[in-house]
Amino acid sequence: MNIVVLVKQVPDTWSExxxxxxxxxxxxxxxxxxxxxxxxxxxxxxxxxxxxxxxxVTVIAMGPGRATDAIRKALSMGADKAVHVSDDALHGSDVIATAKVLAKAIGTVEGFDLVIAGNEATDGRAGAIPAILAEILGLPQVTQLRKVTVEGTTVKGERETEEGVAHLEASLPAIVSVTEKINEPRYPSFKGIMAAKKKPVTTLTVADLGVDAGEVGLGGAWSGVIEASPKPPRSAGQRIDDEGVGGSKIAEYLVGQKLI
Ligand SMILES: Cc1cc2nc3c(=O)[nH]c(=O)nc-3n(C[C@H](O)[C@H](O)[C@H](O)COP(=O)(O)OP(=O)(O)OC[C@H]3O[C@@H](n4cnc5c(N)ncnc54)[C@H](O)[C@@H]3O)c2cc1C
Structure with a gap:
């Protein structure tokens, strides 16, 4: 199988x-x-x-120069090669531009069978790239999967929702996105880390991909952030000591806040 994985470098959730x-x-x-x-x-x-x-397995990342660290991690886990799309013109790209660029980058991987993405990035959280990619590339999409199997030329998956579990399938080539329930990722081994240093990483610009620089970046975005302010500091909570009526005091508080 010729598999492409879309990997994004994001700010660590523990960083501010x-x-x-x-x-x-x-x-x-x-x-x-x-x-x-x-x-x-x-x-x-x-x-x-x-x-x-x-x-x-080929990993593709669109991101600034330091995204090579994320790429090396994926390679040290065992991926075979990588494509890094890096260009100053991409700064501030919206989901549509990101998907356009990723679609072109996927196109550089000859004869791919399956594209695997996360269901939602932890920074942008659009949760839309896999679907937009499927539209651009004209491929079936099987998204939000907790289980993936491939049988012959068919990819099958399970999507868990509040209503139950849907069993989905599509013909390859296809795009799937996975949720946090899919598996527990392996740690890179020392051997894997050393081997990753020698694995091929192709770096491409938007021009290399035939994308017009005016269609990407802040200038090409269909929406923009006009204003942003830090969230207010958390106020001190209200402590209720339970002297037999703690439950009703909490209920009164919640009613006062219009929460129940
Ligand atoms: C501070 C900030 C400001 C923003 N401002 C705007 C704005 O003004 N207008 C606007 O339209 N959007 C804006 N965005 C959204 C931003 O453009 C998106 O983060 C980006 O386009 C991709 O969307 P996502 O990561 O949320 O994708 P998702 O759809 O949540 O990602 C799903 C999966 O797609 C793949 N993927 C996503 N991005 C990449 C990548 N770069 N490389 C490789 N794989 C990838 C990964 O597998 C990922 O798990 C902003 C985001 C941030 C953080």
Whole structure:
């Protein structure tokens, strides 16, 4: 199987996240950057499919220069090669531009069978890239999966919702997105870390992909952040000591807040 995994470098959830004053984009420099955990799971799923069916795993990341760290992590887990789309023109790209660029980058991987993405990135949280990609590439999409199997030329999956579990399938090539229930990602081994240093990483610009720089970045975005302010500090909570009527005092408080 020829599998592509979309991996995004995001600010670590433990770092303080803030927006830049200049253009209200995410201040990536001030936060520790990591491979998004949902994308570690996407890589893991690709590696499990490769172990079951043979083949090759290519990771694709669109992001600034330091995104190479996220790419190396995916390679040290066991992915075979990578494509890094890096270009200053991409700064501030919206979901549509991001999907356009990723679609072109996927197109550089000859004969791919399956594209695996996370269901939602932990920074942008659009949860839309897999669906937009499917539209652009004209491929079936099987999204929000907690289980993925491939049988012949069919990909099958389970999507868990509040109403129950849906069993879905599509013909390959297809795009799937996975949720945090899909698996537990492996830790890179020392051997894997050393091997990753020698694995091929192709770096491409928007021009290399034939994308017009005017269609991407802040200038090409269909929406923009006009104003942003930090959330107010948390106020002190109200302590209720239970002297036999704690339950009703909490209920009174919740009624007062119009929460019940
Ligand atoms: C501070 C800030 C400001 C923003 N301002 C705007 C704005 O003004 N207008 C606007 O339209 N959007 C804005 N966005 C959204 C931003 O453009 C999105 O983060 C980006 O386009 C991708 O969306 P997402 O990561 O939420 O994708 P999702 O759809 O949540 O991601 C799902 C999956 O797609 C894949 N994926 C997503 N991005 C990449 C990538 N770069 N490389 C490889 N794989 C990827 C991963 O597998 C990921 O798990 C802003 C985001 C932030 C953080």
């Amino acid at each position: 996240r803030k927006l830049t004053d200049a253009d209200h984009t995410l201040d990536r420099e001030s936060a520790d950057a990591v491979l998004d955990e949902i994308n570690e799971r996407a890589v893991e799923e690709a590696l499990l499919l490769k172990e079951a069916h043979g083949g090759e």
